[in-house]
Amino acid sequence: MPETTPKGLTRLAFGGDYNPEQWPESVWHEDVRLMREAGVTMVSVGIFSWALLEPAPGEYDFGWLDRILDLLHANGIRVDLGTPTVAPPAWFYRAHPEALPVTAEGVRYEFGSRAAICHSNAHYRAAAADITTRLAERYGDHPALALWHVHNEYGVPVSACYCDSCAAHFRRWLAATYGTVDAVNEAWGTAFWGQRYADLEQINPPRTTPTVGNPAQALDYRRFADATMRENFRMERDILHRLSPGVPVTTNFMTALSQCDSVDYWAWGREVDLVTNDHYLITDGRRTHVNLAMAADLTRSVAGGAPWLLLEHSTSGVNWQPRNPAKAPGQMARNSLAHVARGSEGAMFFQWRQSRRGAEKFHSAMVPHGGTDTRVWREVVELGAAVDALAAVRGTRTEADVAVLWDWHSWWAQTLQWRPSEDHDPRERADTFYEVLYDRHLTVDFAHPEADLSAYPLVVVPALYLTTEAAGRNLRAYVEGGGTLVVSYFSGIVDEHDAVHEGAHPGPLRDVLGLTVEEFSPLLPGERVRLTGPDGCELDGDVWTEFVVPRGAETVWSYADGLPAGRPAVTRHRLGEGTAWYVSTRLGADGLDALLGRALADARVAPRAGLPRDVEVVRRTGESGTYLFAINHTASDAEVPLAAHGTELLTGERAADRLTVPAGAVRVVRLDG
Known part of the structure; x- marks a missing residue:
């Protein structure tokens, strides 16, 4: 059985996406010094680095990645190493423009963003397999390596392509799924509106039609698109398993975000060694902590109840919504520890150092534009200490009602x-x-x-x-x-x-x-x-x-x-x-x-009496004990009844009968017995 926990990581994961290629090497030593100050235990590296790793077809430059992995290892920081297949280089698209996806309206996307991929394209598949193989051969037994991170957020922003390569692939998928064209006709109800097919070769993707097309065909195409992305993930995963045994392989999900509703995560959860998730607050006026809890519960469920890992969230505001407010003081810790309460084995962020250039330069980070003399940095350091204090919860499971x-x-x-x-x-x-x-x-x-x-x-x-x-x-x-x-x-x-x-x-x-x-x-x-x-x-x-x-x-x-x-x-x-x-x-x-x-x-489920609104109480249980998380999202102190005495892990204080949770704070009690 493949490993399901990051190799060599003995504490909860704390850190974020690290993009050293955006910075001169003179900054790298400062980065790792600050990582140690903040209590960082793992960072994600190389996710968007294909163009640097392979600057021209068949020409490779691993020197910079060698140096950064060695530097991280020397400072005791584990690495979640990405395969950069979400962002093929410009030279690849110049040679294979047909690898750019086509919309249902027949418009081909251009290079210049991210994840512009036709997942049916044979040239893309071959190039992705090659760069993954090269990385696995070089770093498969690197002492810093804890986890392999394939691609990035499959399905965002493009899941389905409607080009001729996809049409041919779709026909092969239909043949494997249904066997005959008669079975397809029966499943799709093509007797309606005279849509009957005499041969699978007559079938195209559900491209734009004068009015509504066949809904069963559209439903199957969503299944096909999801399955095609999953084929590519399995291809990379199997290369990594073969060349880097003992290191778990994952890809980051976005389970509860409507922006990623094109992915069947029940199916994907069976393919990864460790379920990981990215979660960002949708600031549309609703109670954002409720959606956060929902995302964490759904991710844990996709993992079959097993511990999972929050691989990305934000220290403060994001940059891609119409309005992007900052998080309130203390909210970063509440958000992070709410994920831990609901099963995450840590709290990772996008990203370590806030970018100065590019589309996400206004997305918050662990080291903001203002550096270390900022509220965000001080809260990052405080959170790092809190996450370290909760190491004992590793491997326990969240109890559901x-x-x-x-x-x-x-x-x-x-x-x-x-x-x-x-x-x-x-x-x-x-x-x-x-x-x-x-x-x-x-x-x-x-x-x-x-x-x-x-x-x-x-x-x-x-x-x-x-x-x-x-x-x-x-x-x-x-x-x-x-x-x-x-x-x-x-x-x-x-x-x-x-x-x-x-x-x-x-x-x-x-x-x-x-x-x-x-x-x-x-x-x-x-x-x-x-x-x-x-x-x-x-x-x-x-x-x-x-x-x-x-x-x-x-x-x-x-x-x-x-x-x-x-x-x-x-x-x-x-x-x-x-x-x-x-x-x-x-x-x-x-x-x-x-x-x-x-x-x-x-159902004979007893009411949870005595708990204020917007105060979460969640339990994790395992061999190391039972842990009660109390998260206060209100502006007033709250009292939470305890069924047993225990020790509060963030303050070291003893707790008995009732636990006081200050306004906006989190308390975690290891119950006696």
Whole structure:
């Protein structure tokens, strides 16, 4: 089995992307001196360095990289060494302009940014294999090497190319996936609009058409594009495994960012030796720490619950949003340690020294433009000491309370054109359900719809438009076995080919929910409906309503107005030893909280009493003990009850009964026993 932890790293990872090639060598010794001052344990090197490593075809210059790796090793700093295949050199594109990707509209991108790659291009694949081989042969047993870092953020900013090379590759993929053109016709429903193919050679990528194209073809092309990137990752990974045994191989994910929704991370998580993730705060007015927790929980889930590594985040503001505010004092530490609480084996940043040139010169860094006499640098040094104090949590696992289903294929299908309402956003539903669970102080695992769910008392399904028969059977078995299920509207509608399931909606979820849906009735902008329920409890819905027919389920809330007035809006179905809930409209946070409160009572999940809003409490447990992380995102001191006495690792103080967490601070208690 490949190694899954960075080789030679005995503490938590702390550091960031280091780009010494942007600076004269006279700066390098100052860099490593400051790294030691900050407590840096690992840096990522060489990710965008192809043009320097191979300045002309077949001509290599490794001298500068030799010197920097030796310097880092001499100073006790481990290296996450990149294969620079995300950024082929200008000479490569001059020789092979067809390796630049083409949009669905037929426009070929130009060189001058990053990740402009047609992943089907044979010349690119050969060149990527060559530079990876050269690096592995030279540095595979270098004493500084802790981790191999293949490519960078696959799928950002380009995942799919629509050129002729991709067309030929797509046909080969279809042949391997379906076998015959008749099977493709059946899967894609090409009898509609006369789209039937007589031969696979007649099939092209889903390029721009006069009106909406075939949705099943578009869905398969997203699968193909994702699989093609994964082929290239495996090619590099296998070279590294062969030439550098004992060193784990990873690539940095971006699990919860909508900018990277083209990647099926369930599949990718099975390919890497160590799951790593990049996370950046989306400053759109929402509570950014909730999205951070969601990203960390999702990354841990992709890792199968095992420890993972935060490979990039920011010390302060980023540079690529419309407005890029600085982080507040103390926020860097809260963000970093919240990732650690939810399973990360450290906190890495982009980047070490803030660039003076290029597109990301206004992106914050560990060493800012202002140098060491800055708030950011002082907080970096403080954080380095805090991360060092938490070394004992290495290898422990985060404990989850409930699960949320998440499926990238369903999202791909849901976001295709011509759906009943463009106002239904499956990501918004996932965010809102997650936020309600977060505010109830519940730690979430995410799970694939066909995964084993038996460990969870409650499973929430925010949006599962694409539901396979296997997923339907899995959810039924979960409920029959005693689980509590909550399903939101417009789930169970189509199969893996975007074909509507035979019979009434919601297809394979009919039996477990004990109902059918006769018709969808999306609402117009500004329209709302009232729901009346037990003890006069009223809820509000918007965006969506349905005509629900109970077939064993009981009605808990009914529509008080709108087209389905008098019909069920929220139902509850007892099945076997468990219970399944269904909500047929879009509830806001308060409505979802009322619904989930009842579902959690069914699941016998005790309320988390005595915890203030925006104070996270998360536990990691393993052979070294149990660690309670308390993260206070508020402007007031908070009191957190403790079930056992312990030692607070950041201050060294003893803690008993109740833990005081100062405003904006983090406390980590190693519990006794």
